[in-house]
Each structure stands twice: as structure tokens, then as C-alpha cells.
Amino acid sequence: MALTDTFIKQVKASKPAGDKHADGGGLYLLVKPAGKYWRMDYRYLDKRKTLALGVYPAISLAGARKRRDEARKLLAEGIDPSQAKRDDHHAKTAAAGHTFEAMARQWLRNTQAERAESTQHKNTSWLEKNIFPEIGAMQIAAIKPRDVLAALRKIEARGAIESAHKIKQLCGQVFRFAVASGLAERDVTADLRDALAAVPGTHYAAITEPKQAGGLLRSIFDYSGHPYAVAALKLAPLLFVRPGELRAAEWAEIDMDDALWRIPASKMKMNFDHLVPLSAQAVVLLRGVHAMSGTGRYVFPSIRTADRCMSENTVNAALRAMGYPKEAMTGHGFRAMARTIMDEVLGERVDLIEHQLAHAVKDVNGRAYNRTSHLPARREMMQRWADYLDKLRIGADVIPLHAKN
DSSP states (O other), rough: OOHHHHHHHHHOOOTTTOOEEEEEEEEEEETTEEEEEEEEEETTTEEEEEEEEEEESSSSSSHHHHHHHHHHHHHTTTTHHHHHHHHHHHHHHTTTBBBHHHHHHHHHHTTTTGSSSHHHEEEEEEHIIIHHHHTTTGGGGGHHHHHHHHHHHHHHHHTTTTHHHHHHHHHHHHHHHHHTTSSSSGGGGGTTTSSSOOOOOOOOOOOSSHHHHHHHHHHHHHSSSSSHHHHHHHHHHHHHOOHHHHHTTEEEEEEEEEEEEEGGGGOOSSSOOOEEEHHHHHHHHHHHHHHHTSSSSSSSSSSSTTSBBOOOHHHHHHHHTTTOOOOOOTHHHHHHHHHHHHHTSOOOOOHHHHEEEEOBBBOOOOOOOOOOTTHHHHHHHHHHHHHHHHHHHTTOOOOOOTTOO
16 A cells, blocks of 8 residues: 555654565655655666665655656666766765856966966955855856846946956856866856946057157167066067067967967957067067076066066056156057057058957958968068167157158
8 A cells, every 4th residue: 555644654663673664666664763764676787776765754755756756767768766866966066166166266276377466366356256245156057147147237336347347257267267177068158248338448548649659669778677677668569469468478479480479369358369470670679588588488477486477567667667657658558559650650551450459350251350361461561660660769760640641
């Protein structure tokens, strides 16, 4: 006879080893002096086995029958329910350590050498204050786009729109780290591309008049700061890459024989590889730096430890020391200098300039250029630019701005 709730509630053990009370389909209640236990006997690969289904009253009669039916379904599919239970337990145990916070802290540790100490502190603080309280305890594989968006909305509501976007990028890096580690299926922040308010346009102070640019170049060549800072300052106008890309340059990325710097996608804002042709002047400067830091990883290592690259404040601090306030010129301003003068003075092709700035550029058919597009033409353009900067610095052949018109 099938068991009843009343019987189960009232039945007591009659012997120390316990009594079995069958319910059907292999399910029975094992009643011991210490408690009442649900069990299921079954055969798998001609072997008799027993599956534990829970303890009464935490698991009711109806609950035990449901678990029995689920086990019988697994058997019908050729699966051992005891093994399935163990696998599920192992998966849940492993997942317990794969929270967003655990993955984020591991990512921060693993990539610490790639950023300045101040940036490491800032990124950690952003996550601790804004993200961990919201989704830090959630299993990273279970987090949905709406979970991340809810946390970002709170940042946005404070008026910190730019911070919300930067923190979203941080979260994306953590998710991609989890994907690479096999602990998440995808980066869910990709679904939030247009979900946040647009960041107000950021203006980076820059010198864009040729005569003023010539004065700046002379100041750079007269600057007597740390050799790494001097070299970075001299290369900044020649290469006009983003400041973070310049200071994190690695010798493994630079081929001085081929006069080419290959910046991997992982370091680029647009997430694609970027090729920077090196003028003859840039190669000479790099060979000089190689004599100082060539045995290490970074072209411009930190003065404290070779395990990290130069501080993000080094170039701007040098500009301040040279007498250029932040309202006049910044490390990022070398990009605007190149963009303006190359276009409006030298008449270089705008698409080549934009490509060299690592901006998204498309051909006439709307297709994005690949990293090697127009490389010979860009090599020639970068050499013309370097030669022009030399002329500006020595005060010769200065062409007035807007000469193109």
C-alpha cells in the first residue's frame, strides 16, 4: 500500500537498524530512532543501488515522490541518478566561488602589471563602491544584462554619466575574463551599448597652431626630466597615439627593423589591432630608449618597478613642469595637434589621418578598414609628418594654418 501523510507522521522505529516502509516505484521511508529518511532502490547496469532523496519532514511525501519520478526519468534516459546528483553537487560547489566579485578581484590581480598603481586603486574602488554591493554576490554565469544595468543606473542617477560608462567597460572586462576562464557564456554588457545616457563631449586642451606647436617642440627638446619622460614626450607628437597606449608600449610589439609598432586589440579603445608606422625619427628615439629599457617588458617602465609601465600622469606632469597648464596642453592633445595640422596645413587625406588615430573608418562600401589598410600610404604620411615637426622645431618652412583653403 502507498504511504500516507498521517502514517508517515505517526510511525516510529521498532528496532535500532530502522524499518523500511515502501511507497512504490522503488521509493521507501527508512524510519530510524534518529529520524526518517527517503530512499529509492533501483538497478543501473545490472547493479543494485540506493539513492538518498532527503529527510522528512523537510521533504514531504509529495516532494519525495517528485524526486523519485525525476530519478526514474533519468534512468529511462540511461543516466545514473546517483551520479547525476554527485555531478550537480560538484557543479554547485564549484560555482559558489565564481561570484562576480570573486572573478573581478581575480581579474584585477591577474592584470595588475598592465596598469599604474593609481589606476588599479581607482578601478578597485569603483567596483567596491558601485558594483559589488549590487551584483558582487551573484554567480557570474547567472547575471543578466538587466542586473548590470540596474547597478549602472544608480551611478547615472547621481549625474556621474562618464563614470557609469567607464564602470560598464570594467564590468565587460571582468565578464570577458570569465568567458576566457570557461565560467561564463558571454559578456552581457554587450547588450547595454545604447542603454546609458551619452557622455558629454570631452575636450582635451591642445595646441593646434603651427608656430605654437614649434615652441612646444622646442620646449620638449630642452626638457631635462627623467630620460623615460623625455623620450615619451618626444615620441608623443610623432606617433599621436592615446597616452595610455604610449606609456604601455612593450618591446615585443615594436619591430624597429620594419619600422612598425603593432598594438594588440586588447590595448585598444576600439578593440582591434592597430599598426603605427614609425618614422625614421621615431626609430632613432626608440633605439635610444632600447639602450635603457630594452631588456625589460615595457618601453617606458615605472621608475619604481620594471613590472609596471610608466605612470599615467608622467607626460602631463612633464608638460606642467615645462610651463604648459592643463588648459593649454595635455598628453591627449598631441592627437588633436596632428589631426588639425595634418588636415588643414599639410593637406593629408582625412581617411588616412583618422585611420592612424585608430578611429572607426569605413570605405566607400561601408566596410571597416582592416589594420593593414593603406599601410604604405600611412608610412609615407607619418614620415612627412615627422619631417614637418622637425621644421617646426627649428623654425623653418612654417606654413600658416588653413593654408589648405
